[in-house]
Amino acid sequence: MTAQEKQPDLTDFYWMIQMLQTVDVGLVILGRDYRIQLWNGFMENHSGLPGKQITGQDIFSLLPDLPRTWMERKIESVFKLGAPAYSTWEQRPHLFRFKSYRPLTGQSELMYQNITFMPLLGPDRKVQQVCLLIYDVTESATSKLQLEQANQQLEKLSRTDRLTGLNNRGFWEECLQQEYRRCKRSGGHASLIIFDIDHFKAVNDTHGHQAGDEVIRQVAKQLKHTARDTDLAGRYGGEEFVLLLPDTDEFGALEVAERLRHLIQDMTVDYEQLKLKITISLGVCPYSNELQTARQWLEQADQALYHSKHQGRNQTSLWRPDLTQLA
Numbered sequence: 501m502t503a504q505e506k507q508p509d510l511t512d513f514y515w516m517i518q519m520l521q522t523v524d525v526g527l528v529i530l531g532r533d534y535r536i537q538l539w540n541g542f543m544e545n546h547s548g549l550p551g552k553q554i555t556g557q558d559i560f561s562l563l564p565d566l567p568r569t570w571m572e573r574k575i576e577s578v579f580k581l582g583a584p585a586y587s588t589w590e591q592r593p594h595l596f597r598f599k600s601y602r603p604l605t606g607q608s609e610l611m612y613q614n615i616t617f618m619p620l621l622g623p624d625r626k627v628q629q630v631c632l633l634i635y636d637v638t639e640s641a642t643s644k645l646q647l648e649q650a651n652q653q654l655e656k657l658s659r660t661d662r663l664t665g666l667n668n669r670g671f672w673e674e675c676l677q678q679e680y681r682r683c684k685r686s687g688g689h690a691s692l693i694i695f696d697i698d699h700f701k702a703v704n705d706t707h708g709h710q711a712g713d714e715v716i717r718q719v720a721k722q723l724k725h726t727a728r729d730t731d732l733a734g735r736y737g738g739e740e741f742v743l744l745l746p747d748t749d750e751f752g753a754l755e756v757a758e759r760l761r762h763l764i765q766d767m768t769v770d771y772e773q774l775k776l777k778i779t780i781s782l783g784v785c786p787y788s789n790e791l792q793t794a795r796q797w798l799e800q801a802d803q804a805l806y807h808s809k810h811q812g813r814n815q816t817s818l819w820r821p822d823l824t825q826l827a
Contacts, residue, residue, distance in 0.1 A: 526596070526613075526634030529620065530575065534559050537629060546598035546611070565597055578617045578630050585617040589641045600638050612641035661735040663713060664720035672734030673794075676744060679732075680794035683787045691753030693743040694801040695760075695782035698813040700739040707774060712739075714771045715778055719764060726760045742801075750786040750818060757782045757816040765814065779814035781805060786819075 526546070529538035536559055539551035549562070560568045570592075574585045587595065589612040598611040614635040622628035659671035667675070676692070683690050697703075697719060704712040716739060723741055727733040732744040743760075745753050761780055769776040783804025791797050804819040811817070 528632040587615040667734035697739040781808035782816040
């Protein structure tokens, strides 16, 4: 072959080297011993490590933050099977902890990455090296995360009462249905508390609806403080509230109800120049196998609440069959 015939091959080789160095994708070639054989310009720019200085070094000694066990498993599968392996940003967001291009205007300080582990075959058609392709997917990843966050916020808003931050009626009624079905199936304990603010109409009529709203907010605050993480607190409507207590029998529910009643009885609602004292009346109904529907469960709790009001308010009543006559 003449020198003129060899010249195009040499030119093609230089073109290929330039492409590998300037392409906007990370390229890392590792040998069987995990030593670096290629570290392109993308990797140099984002890591600050010049390729000429690190060629031949063990990648795990050079970058101790890499998840060695996980990467070795990925790379070994490529050597054994001769097929590519993949990792997405959802699985492992930042394999190489590179800073994002736009830390000020972007939504992430670190670059989100998709990784492909490609087998490189030798003349004998066996895998001799593995090439890591590192794709910067920060923009699409952050967009997806923002969309998911927005959807979560919308979902939360759709089930939240705006005045109190408690679960709204539609959501907690669905949860009551689920808890009813769970108890019906497993025979477990659960109790429902319903309560309202005593003489609330007088608060609105005397001091105005803004003062009434502040009273409702403060009662909701005490309800949140009383509820456990597993409990479901909600606003029934107006000045009425509910608290669903999974895995709680009537004795535990009465204890919770009385604790809440005392907390609200002892608090003072400050609104402008006013200092308002309020009380609540409560009805408690534990789950029983005699309940035919979740709606009946709620009705029995409401009958117990009505009994507390009938008996003079600021007290807790436990549902019993004869209360039906008072409703």
